Amino acid sequence: MSKKILEIRWHGRGGQGAKTAALLFGDAALSSGKNIQAFPEYGPERMGAPVASFNRLSDDPITLHCSITNPKIVVVLDPTLMGKVDVIAGLPEDGSIIVNTKETPATVRANLKLKGAKVYTIDASGISKEAIGRDIPNTPMLGALVKVSGFLDFTQMLKDTEVKLSKKFKGKPEIINGNIEAIKKAYAEVAGE
Amino acid sequence: MAIIARTGNEAMAEAMRQINPDVVAAYPITPATEVVMIFASFVADGLVSTEYIPVESEHSAMSACVGASAAGGRVMTATSSQGLALMYEILPIASALRLPIIISEVNRALSGPINIHCDHSDTMAARDFGWIQIFSEDAQEAYDNVLQCLKIAEKVKLPAMATTDGFIISHCMSKIETLEDDEVKKFVGEYSPTLPLLDIKEPKTFGLLDLQDYYFEHKMPVVEAMKEAKKVILEVGKEFGEKYGREYGFFEKYRLDDAEVAIVALGSTAGTAKVVVDDLRDKGVKAGLLKLRVFRPFPAEELAEVLAPLKAVAIMDRSDSYNTQGGPLYTEIRSALFDLAKKPKLINYIYGLGGRDIGLEEINSIYTDLASAEKLAAVNYLGVRE
Amino acid sequence: MSKKLGWKELPFGDSIKAGTAEQFETGDWRSLKPIWYADRCIHCMRCWINCPDSSIEVKDGKMTGIDLKHCKGCGICAFECPVKKPGKAITMEAER
Numbered sequence: 001m002s003k004k005i006l007e008i009r010w011h012g013r014g015g016q017g018a019k020t021a022a023l024l025f026g027d028a029a030l031s032s033g034k035n036i037q038a039f040p041e042y043g044p045e046r047m048g049a050p051v052a053s054f055n056r057l058s059d060d061p062i063t064l065h066c067s068i069t070n071p072k073i074v075v076v077l078d079p080t081l082m083g084k085v086d087v088i089a090g091l092p093e094d095g096s097i098i099v100n101t102k103e104t105p106a107t108v109r110a111n112l113k114l115k116g117a118k119v120y121t122i123d124a125s126g127i128s129k130e131a132i133g134r135d136i137p138n139t140p141m142l143g144a145l146v147k148v149s150g151f152l153d154f155t156q157m158l159k160d161t162e163v164k165l166s167k168k169f170k171g172k173p174e175i176i177n178g179n180i181e182a183i184k185k186a187y188a189e190v191a192g193e
Numbered sequence: 194m195a196i197i198a199r200t201g202n203e204a205m206a207e208a209m210r211q212i213n214p215d216v217v218a219a220y221p222i223t224p225a226t227e228v229v230m231i232f233a234s235f236v237a238d239g240l241v242s243t244e245y246i247p248v249e250s251e252h253s254a255m256s257a258c259v260g261a262s263a264a265g266g267r268v269m270t271a272t273s274s275q276g277l278a279l280m281y282e283i284l285p286i287a288s289a290l291r292l293p294i295i296i297s298e299v300n301r302a303l304s305g306p307i308n309i310h311c312d313h314s315d316t317m318a319a320r321d322f323g324w325i326q327i328f329s330e331d332a333q334e335a336y337d338n339v340l341q342c343l344k345i346a347e348k349v350k351l352p353a354m355a356t357t358d359g360f361i362i363s364h365c366m367s368k369i370e371t372l373e374d375d376e377v378k379k380f381v382g383e384y385s386p387t388l389p390l391l392d393i394k395e396p397k398t399f400g401l402l403d404l405q406d407y408y409f410e411h412k413m414p415v416v417e418a419m420k421e422a423k424k425v426i427l428e429v430g431k432e433f434g435e436k437y438g439r440e441y442g443f444f445e446k447y448r449l450d451d452a453e454v455a456i457v458a459l460g461s462t463a464g465t466a467k468v469v470v471d472d473l474r475d476k477g478v479k480a481g482l483l484k485l486r487v488f489r490p491f492p493a494e495e496l497a498e499v500l501a502p503l504k505a506v507a508i509m510d511r512s513d514s515y516n517t518q519g520g521p522l523y524t525e526i527r528s529a530l531f532d533l534a535k536k537p538k539l540i541n542y543i544y545g546l547g548g549r550d551i552g553l554e555e556i557n558s559i560y561t562d563l564a565s566a567e568k569l570a571a572v573n574y575l576g577v578r579e
Numbered sequence: 580m581s582k583k584l585g586w587k588e589l590p591f592g593d594s595i596k597a598g599t600a601e602q603f604e605t606g607d608w609r610s611l612k613p614i615w616y617a618d619r620c621i622h623c624m625r626c627w628i629n630c631p632d633s634s635i636e637v638k639d640g641k642m643t644g645i646d647l648k649h650c651k652g653c654g655i656c657a658f659e660c661p662v663k664k665p666g667k668a669i670t671m672e673a674e675r
C-alpha cells in the first residue's frame with residue numbers, strides 16, 4: 001500500500017542526532033517541493049539509549065499517520081547498534097540499508113545475515129572528524145542518503161543546507177563549509193552492493 | 194502565505210504567536226510542552242506583546258486564564274492529559290462566565306497506568322463543560338483550527354479547545370501553509386470583550402452564587418450559545434476557505450457520497466483511513482470515510498443525514514466511556530440516528546488506547562468486518578490481547 | 580419578594596453590577612446588637628477596618644454610627660474596640 005511514499009528509518013543513540021537528521025532531511029525534501037513527514041520514535045528520549053526516527057517523502061500529500069514498519073531505506077548512524085537493535089526489521093527485498101562504518105558492504109551484510117536488499121557503507125564518522133573536527137555523522141549521512149535514495153536533487157539539497165546552516169552558524173564559516181564538504185564527500189564515497 | 198515544515202506543536206505555537214494574545218498562562222506538560230516552551234521563547238524574544246504567566250499548576254493556569262479573560266483580555270493556553278484534567282474544575286466556570294479562552298490541547302491518555310501517548314480520553318472527559326471542541330487531523334489543521342477556534346469563541350462567547358493527537362501529530366514535522374502575520378491579524382480582528390471586569394466606570398461582580406432559584410437559568414445561555422456556535426463554526430469555516438483556500442465544516446466526507454460502508458473517526462486516524470479507502474476503491478469496494486472535526490457542539494442532524502444511506506458504519510473511539518455501551522462518539526452518533534426510519538448498522542471500535550498504533554492493516558480489517566456487520570458485536574476492542 | 584427573572588432576562592454571563600449586597604438586608608440575622616457610645620469613641624477606625632459587613636458609618640474620618648440594616652451582630656467591632664475607660668465604645672446587647 002502507498003507505494004508512492006518513500007519511507008525511511010534512522011537508527012542512532014539518544015543525543016546523537018537521529019531526530020535532527022530526519023528533520024534536516026525532511027526540511028531539505030520540502031525545499032525541493034516534496035511533501036514530507038519527519039518524526040522521532042515517540043516517547044521520552046534518553047541519552048545513549050537506542051532511538052529511531054522516521055521520514056515519509058512523497059510528491060503527493062501524505063495523510064498516513066501510523067508508524068513506519070516497512071521502511072524502504074534504513075540509515076544506521078551508529079554501527080555499535082547492530083547486533084543490539086534489529087536494524088533490518090521490516091526491510092523489504094528491494095530496500096536499502098546505509099551504515100556509518102569503515103567496514104565494507106559485504107562484511108556488514110554478513111554480520112547482519114542479510115539476504116536481499118542493498119547494503120551501503122560510508123565512514124561518516126571519519127569524514128565528520130576530518131571535515132568538522134567532531135564525530136557528528138548525521139550530516140555526511142544525509143549526503144549518502146541523497147545518493148542512495150535518488151529522491152532529491154543533490155545540488156539543490158546542498159544549496160538549501162548551506163542556507164540553513166548559514167542561519168544557524170552565522171559567523172562560523174568553518175562549520176558551514178565543513179558540513180558542506182562532509183556531505184559532498186559522503187555523497188561521492190558511499191559504496192554499496 | 195509561507196510553506197514551511199512544522200510539527201503539530203510548532204504549528205499551534207505559531208498560530209498563537211500570530212494571534213498575539215494579551216495573556217497566556219500555562220504549565221507545560223508532555224506532549225504539549227513544546228507549545229508552551231516555544232510560546233515562552235516568542236515572549237522572551239519580544240515577538241509577541243503577551244503577558245506570559247508561568248504558573249505552578251494547570252489548575253492555576255486555567256484560573257489565571259479565567260481572571261485575565263474576565264478582565265477583558267484575549268487569553269490562550271495549552272495543555273494535555275493530566276494537565277487538562279487538573280483544569281476540569283475551572284473549565285465549566287469559563288463557559289458559564291462566557292469567556293472565550295482558547296486551549297491548544299494535545300490529546301493524550303489519562304493515567305493510569307501512567308502513559309504519555311495519544312488517545313482521546315482527556316478531551317472526551319471534558320466534553321460536558323460547555324467548551325467548543327474541534328479535532329485536527331494533522332499539523333495544518335491544528336494551525337487552522339487554533340485560528341478559527343479563536344474567532345468562533347469570541348463570536349459566540351464560549352471557550353474553545355483546538356485539539357491535535359499527541360506525538361502522532363504534535364511531534365511529527367510536516368509541510369504546512371501558514372498565513373502572513375497581517376492576514377491573521379485581519380482574520381481574528383480586534384477583540385472587544387463583552388463586559389470587562391476592569392471597566393471601572395461600570396463595576397461588576399463576576400462568578401455569582403446562584404442556588405436553586407437561579408443556577409438553572411444561568412446554564413441556559415450556554416445551551417443557546419452552543420446552538421449559535423453551530424452556525425458560527427460553519428460561517429468561520431467558509432470564510433477561512435474563501436480567503437485561504439482551505440474550507441472547513443463540521444466534518445470532512447471522504448469518498449462517502451456513493452459509499453456503502455464507512456468509518457467515522459476523529460483526528461489523525463482519519464488520515465490513515467483515507468489511504469485504506471483509496472486502496473479499497475481501487476479494488477471496487479464502495480468504502481468511505483467521515484472525519485468528524487467538531488465534537489462540541491455535536492452536529493447530530495448533519496451526521497444523521499450523511500450516514501443514513503449507508504449499509505454499515507464503524508464508529509472509531511480512541512477512548513472508552515466505561516458505560517459498557519461503547520465509546521462517546523459511538524453513543525452520540527447512535528443517538529443522532531435513533532429517529533431515522535432507515536439507518537445503517539452501527540458498530541463501535543474502541544482502539545488505540547495509550548497510543549497503541551493504528552495502521553493500514555487494522556483499519557482495513559474494520560472495512561472487511563463491515564461487509565458482514567450483522568454478525569459483529571456492537572462494541573469491539575480493536576487489537577487488544579486476551 | 581420580587582418576581583424571579585427568566586434566563587432570557589438575565590444579565591450577560593454569570594455577572595451582575597457590583598454592590599448589590601447593599602440590597603440584601605442582613606440586619607435581619609442579628610441576635611446581638613452593637614451599642615455605640617459616641618462620648619467614649621476615639622475614632623481609631625479599628626471597628627471600621629474589621630467589620631465584615633461594612634456597617635460602620637464614617638464621615639470625614641470620624642465614626643458616626645452603625646448601619647443596623649446590614650450589621651449581623653457578629654460583635655467583632657466590640658471585641659476589637661481598644662477603649663478601656665470608662666468602658667468600650669461599642670458593646671453588644673441582646674436584641675429583643
